[in-house]
Amino acid sequence: MTFSLIARCADTGMFGLAISSSSPAVAARCAYARAGVxxxxxxxxTDPTLGPLALDLxxxxxxxxxxxxxxxxxGKFIEYRQVLAxxxxxxxxxxxxxNSLGIWTQAQGKDVASGGNMLASDGVPQAVVDGFLASSGHLGGRLIAAMQAGLAAGGEAGPLHSAGMLLVDKVAWPVADLRCDWTxxxxxxxxxNLWDIYKPQLDAYVQRAIDPRQAPSYGVPGNE
Incomplete structure (x- = not known):
């Protein structure tokens, strides 16, 4: 019911993950990342304990x-699980x-891996990896380009309803955690669309946490 990718920016060391599914709120259960790790x-x-376990290791x-x-x-019942690191x-x-569901497969490339289950075709993860490798720029934009490539290759066998993108970089919290839990x-x-809005403000949100005196405002009273 899901396809995803994990990736690293070779230039910055930033890590990211993007995922989509027919299930609700997929990123809340399936996406894990830790800066520098x-x-x-x-x-x-999904077994939500496996992501933190792999990161701890x-x-x-x-x-x-x-x-x-x-x-x-x-892991318990590991024959049912799909885990990418x-x-x-x-x-x-x-x-x-x-025991992964439906058509399931995986693909790997330099600084990237993709996997999926209940796919429209077994070529989807490779299309995701190829889409990432063919892209450039900020890791967030590359993750989205890769997911769009997977969607163009057929995506999931059924309709998608949720997606998420997670980015970590240097600080202890995610610098971006964008979600569409149901649509x-x-x-x-x-x-x-969320990334287009969030990307110009990403550095400012980090700066506000580190030293708000140096952070720009976007002109909204009580702007958080």
Whole structure:
């Protein structure tokens, strides 16, 4: 019911994840990232404990491949799970259990990996990876371009209803956590529109947290 990608910006070290599904609020259950550590997508009959577990393992020194192997050992009902991880070096690893739903597959490239289940075709994750590698600019924009490429390749077999994009970079909190938890329109388009609004203000939101005296205002009383 889901397709996603995890990625690293080789220039900045920023990590990001984008995901979409026919299920509601997919990013709330499936998207995990930690600055300086990596990003993890945990999907397909989701176990929300697996994302934090993989990040903890990578924070303690494991690479993505070793972390995913430990997730396989420790996770319950792992044959139903699909977990994607990228580490601080840009290495990726994927576990797709044999009980993943419908058409499911995965793809990997430099600093990026994609996986999905209940897909319209088995070419969707590769289209996502290719879309990311063909893009340039800010990681957030590249994640959206990749998801749009996956959608153009067929996306999920059923209608999409939710999407999310998560970015982490240097500070302990996400610098962007954009979500469309339910829509009868295209949730990837909704996230794209949100990114167009949020991107010009991203640095200002970080600056407000670090030192609000130096942060610009956008002219709204009580602007948060």
């Amino acid at each position: 990596g990003a993890v997508a945990s999907q397909n009959v 990578m924070q303690n020194g494991m690479g993505a491949a070793e972390a995913i192997e430990r997730v396989r050992e420790r 990228i580490d601080k070096h840009g290495a990726t690893a994927i576990h797709s259990g044999p 009868d329109d295209c949730p990837i388009s909704a996230i794209s």
